[in-house]
Amino acid sequence: MSSDKKTPWWQGATVYQIYPRSFCDTNGDGVGDLKGIERKLDYVASLGVDAIWLSPIYPSPNRDFGYDVSDYCDIAPEMGTMADFDRLLKEAHGRGLKVILDQVLSHSSDQHKWFQESLLSRNNPKSDWYVWADAREDGIPPNNWLAAFGGAAWSWHPVRRQYYFHKFLKSQPKLNFHNPAVVDACMDVLRFWLDRGVDGFRLDVANSYVHDEKLSDNPPVPMAGRTSANWSHAPRLQRHIYDANTPDNEWAMKRVRKVMDEYDERLAFGEFSEEPSMFGIYAGGMDRLHTGYTFDFLEDRSFKPEVFRKYYEELLMPLEHLWPCVTFSNHDIVRPVTRWGGGQGDDALAKLALTLLLTLKGTVLMYQGEELGLPDVDLERKWIQDPVGDLYFPFGKGRDGCRTPMPWKSEAHEAGFTSGDAWLPIPDYHRTRAVNLQEGDGASVLVHAKHIIKVRKRHPALARGEIKFVEVEGDQILAFTREGEGERLLCVFNLSREEAKYVLPQGAHAIDIWTGEVVRDGDMLTISPRSGAAFKL
Known part of the structure; x- marks a missing residue:
């Protein structure tokens, strides 16, 4: 390496x-x-x-x-x-x-050759390549796990007379990483x-x-x-x-x-x-x-x-x-x-x-x-x-x-x-x-x-810099700085559906990141809904 x-x-x-x-x-x-x-x-x-x-x-x-x-x-x-x-x-x-x-x-498909072999018996070479478990005494699955696509995360297989675990569909049996x-x-x-x-x-x-x-x-x-x-x-x-x-x-x-x-x-x-x-x-x-x-x-x-x-x-x-x-x-x-x-x-x-x-x-x-x-x-x-x-x-x-x-x-x-x-x-x-x-x-x-x-490629602060969030009152504005390789940028976005105001720090210069309508009057930004821009500090 x-x-x-x-x-x-x-x-x-x-x-x-x-x-x-x-x-x-x-x-x-x-x-x-x-x-x-x-x-x-x-x-x-x-x-x-x-x-x-x-x-x-x-x-x-x-x-x-x-x-x-x-x-x-x-x-x-x-x-x-x-x-x-x-x-x-x-x-x-x-x-x-x-x-x-x-x-x-x-997990794999139940059509994978590994599972097709695993289901044949409890003692074949791939019998424990998947997660098999006995039923409880009353026949229900061994625990309460639920599948991501609905229902129990266990399905019964009559050949082995056991349940197998599937976190998703019953056709997606779980591989046994303990093996x-x-x-x-x-x-x-x-x-x-x-x-x-x-x-x-x-x-x-x-x-x-x-x-x-x-x-x-x-x-x-x-x-x-x-x-x-x-x-x-x-x-x-x-x-x-x-x-x-x-x-x-x-x-x-x-x-x-x-x-x-x-x-x-x-x-x-x-x-x-x-x-x-x-x-x-x-x-x-x-x-x-x-x-x-x-x-x-x-x-x-x-x-x-x-x-x-x-x-x-x-x-x-x-x-x-x-x-x-x-x-x-x-x-x-x-x-x-x-x-x-x-x-x-x-x-x-x-x-x-x-x-x-x-x-x-x-x-x-x-x-x-x-x-x-x-x-x-x-x-x-x-x-x-x-x-x-x-x-x-x-x-x-x-x-x-x-x-x-x-x-x-x-x-x-x-x-x-x-x-x-x-x-x-x-x-x-x-x-x-x-x-x-x-x-x-x-x-x-x-x-x-x-x-x-x-633009992201052109600014190393965006590609690889650190991020720090700026405290802003209310729930309209998301503002953060990106800093790295000698560059510091301020990104300001109005995520809301209403116009918002934001005061820029002195010396902020607009760069070529702009979306929607942002109007600058001195250090005051008026940011239209769902708009934003970035500035060099």
């Missing part, structure tokens, strides 16, 4: 997440593929991002659309071939883009892709690799701590501290990091949900995951300044060893302009959110379509394919609304995504934000996104 002590490439980088099924389809089957991603690499590079993160591209029965892996070391037929992947990797690297793969090592052979096999999966030249991994539900071996019951969320979000989904009524988020999960993250350190300049970042307090135990420093993200911003619907202040000041600042990721959007979450604005889109809000995202401290994770200001799609029942939407429709429509195909050409068939019929619909309010329309419009969200990414 290199002994170079320079700043890692990923600190301050912008990573663009691609949901392959919905990016670009080249064979007319309505599902995006690797050749489609390759075809659009020039577009991705034009954004100014540093890396692409691909949601799973492995063979899968697609009950959870790739997050149920049936073969960790191959390419899904609908996505293409290994030769297609190798060419995509080479072409991305040729454009200066790193390539990060999603890895789903907490060293399982851990070794999973680490070899990482090496397989690293040897091919990938630059890193996003680890799905990285907080859930290691469960409590005693199968202790999860405690309830106290009644006083229950919110409307808790009540909307039964699994949120218990604290997931034994089925996931265990102290032992730290050693699993260290095993991953050890593998990453066998290679030069590779990155592993984790998805950490449910118990943010465990974040600093699993990521940061020299021997845990390099970084990761929680759902504090992703699930927020208030867009209040205190949400951002509290996250950095209360969770991150005590973790001096941890450089964070910052993200507002991904394939699991209602898109930010819908979450924070509602309706069928709000370009002013989209520009503000992008500006805030790219001025906060962290490695930026940006989801495809975020640079276009796409809102969520309000789908009819006939289109729902996500198991969460299938469970709760119409009260909750699941995740399909943020997974619809990219609109490339406004007037083209299926907005230029496919020559066939797209697997999910593309509404007119996405067509009006198509890439071809925005590329030629200097006032578009896309042009603004490219500008802010470029």
Whole structure:
């Protein structure tokens, strides 16, 4: 491994997440593929991002659309071939883009050969590669664990006459990380892709690799701590501290990091949900995951300044060893302009959110379509394919609304995504934000996104500097400084729907970060709703 002590490439980088099924389809089957991603690499590079993160591209029965892996070391037929992947990797690297793969090592598909062998008996070579347990005397599951997609987290299998644990769908059995052979096999999966030249991994539900071996019951969320979000989904009524988020999960993250350190300049970042307090135990420093993200911003619907202040000041600042990721959007979450604005889109809000995202401290994770200001799609029942939407429709429509195909050409068939019929619909309010329309419009969200990414690279304080929040009365203004490498900047945003005032410190000079309408009269700023700017101090 290199002994170079320079700043890692990923600190301050912008990573663009691609949901392959919905990016670009080249064979007319309505599902995006690797050749489609390759075809659009020039577009991705034009954004100014540093890396692409691909949601799973492995063979899968697609009950959870790739997050149920049936073969960790191959390419899904609908996505293409290994030769297609190798060419995509080479072409991305040729454009200066790193390539990060999603890895789903907490669980597999029930169609994976490991599980198919494990279920055959209680004494075969892979009998304990998954989490099996006897029923209680009255036949019910061994404990109270609830699955993230609803119902008990245990399913009975008549061949073994035992229950198996699945944190998600019953078709996603949990791998047993208490078995060293399982851990070794999973680490070899990482090496397989690293040897091919990938630059890193996003680890799905990285907080859930290691469960409590005693199968202790999860405690309830106290009644006083229950919110409307808790009540909307039964699994949120218990604290997931034994089925996931265990102290032992730290050693699993260290095993991953050890593998990453066998290679030069590779990155592993984790998805950490449910118990943010465990974040600093699993990521940061020299021997845990390099970084990761929680759902504090992703699930927020208030867009209040205190949400951002509290996250950095209360969770991150005590973790001096941890450089964070910052993200507002991904394939699991209602898109930010819908979450924070509602309706069928709000370009002013989209520009503000992008500006805030790219001025906060962290490695930026940006989801495809975020640079276009796409809102969520309000789908009819006939289109729902996500198991969460299938469970709760119409009260909750699941995740399909943020997974619809990219609109490339406004007037083209299926907005230029496919020559066939797209697997999910593309509404007119996405067509009006198509890439071809925005590329030629200097006032578009896309042009603004490219500008802010470029400015972020130009100012080392934004890319790699520290962050400190400025005390401001009320709940309209979010103000913070970014400082590093001899540069100090002040960022001021009005997150509210009402006009706000802010007094600048003397000597502040405006720089090329501006969104919405901000009027300066001496040191007094009048900031229109959902607007903001940055200044050099």
